[in-house]
Amino acid sequence: MVRGEDFPMGIKRDVIDLGFRMFGATGLHRLAARYTQGMGAILMFHRVRPASHEAFAPNGGLEITPEFLDLLLTRLKGQGFAIVSLDEAVTRIRDGAGDAAPFVALTFDDGYRDTAHVALPILEKHGAPFTVFVTTGFADRTARMWWVEMEEAIAALPAVRIEAAGRLFDLPAGTPEEKQAAFEALYWPLRAGEERELLRVTGALADEAGVERIDLVDELCLNWCGLRKLSEHPLATIGAHTLTHPMLAKHPDGFARHEIFESKAIIEREIGREVKHFAYPVGDPGSAGAREFVLARQAGFASAVTTRPGMIFPEHASHLTALPRLSVNGHHQSLATLDILLSGAPFMLWNKGRKLSVA
Numbered sequence: 001m002v003r004g005e006d007f008p009m010g011i012k013r014d015v016i017d018l019g020f021r022m023f024g025a026t027g028l029h030r031l032a033a034r035y036t037q038g039m040g041a042i043l044m045f046h047r048v049r050p051a052s053h054e055a056f057a058p059n060g061g062l063e064i065t066p067e068f069l070d071l072l073l074t075r076l077k078g079q080g081f082a083i084v085s086l087d088e089a090v091t092r093i094r095d096g097a098g099d100a101a102p103f104v105a106l107t108f109d110d111g112y113r114d115t116a117h118v119a120l121p122i123l124e125k126h127g128a129p130f131t132v133f134v135t136t137g138f139a140d141r142t143a144r145m146w147w148v149e150m151e152e153a154i155a156a157l158p159a160v161r162i163e164a165a166g167r168l169f170d171l172p173a174g175t176p177e178e179k180q181a182a183f184e185a186l187y188w189p190l191r192a193g194e195e196r197e198l199l200r201v202t203g204a205l206a207d208e209a210g211v212e213r214i215d216l217v218d219e220l221c222l223n224w225c226g227l228r229k230l231s232e233h234p235l236a237t238i239g240a241h242t243l244t245h246p247m248l249a250k251h252p253d254g255f256a257r258h259e260i261f262e263s264k265a266i267i268e269r270e271i272g273r274e275v276k277h278f279a280y281p282v283g284d285p286g287s288a289g290a291r292e293f294v295l296a297r298q299a300g301f302a303s304a305v306t307t308r309p310g311m312i313f314p315e316h317a318s319h320l321t322a323l324p325r326l327s328v329n330g331h332h333q334s335l336a337t338l339d340i341l342l343s344g345a346p347f348m349l350w351n352k353g354r355k356l357s358v359a
Ligand SMILES: [Zn+2]
Pocket: 001, 002, 109, 110, 241, 245, 281, 282
């Protein structure tokens, strides 16, 4: 999770679309790639499931179809990318890759059931290693997926009337368009504010709509039995994604430390193997910064990934707990977009010519 992680804040979607069209029309990204592609990339996925075709699907950016995953893996191999495990990616970053082909590492956040049931057969078909970042509270059915609560509540309610983030919202939600507008109106101020208020508001809306919060988690996420089975798969690596999926940077030191250290310990105990990789929930600069990068290192992780977009460069060897990822976004399920992203050219523009975003 979450939406809006895949592009830097403050860049409007139409500007981004214009950029994609410009690269697509000129092929400039292919010329730039030798300077901008670096060693490769870590891709981020969430859900993989057949297209729902629902008119109100505000979290649609977080899912792709199995057909697109299959096409994407075929394309990566066709273009000469080596699909590697995160262990191998870290080894290459640390030791240098010499003349090796650029790599791609695949990561799936949150521990969804469809990772094991829909994505896995496709990954197997391609012999593609992958990492699943597990939030222990989702496996335990004790943590909350507030972005799903918000979606399900607004889908069920004819109107949204609630005091949130110090404002009174009174929004119609009768049509899919109204529901989308209501979701957008609530989502951004709540996500920008305190996590406690975010959870209070989404919980209240879910209660009003008769949506059972924990049932949502149970429906969407693997339990420990499923995760243990997945962890035994030769292509799978299990990583940690905290206890409760908080935006860590908004919380005190002790809380952030506990979420990072304890999730590693619990997953190791449950699956009986070392957990070497970590993903920061939400993962943007407002959720994971310098303090979190240090904590992940202190916890003993070999790597930790953000959702800041960017390619991997040799200089990341000094920043292995602040690695960027490319979101494979459900709103951009096209191979042309994938090609442009993997050239690295857009990030050099967005990062104003800097290769790394690690502060
Ligand atoms: Zn997540």
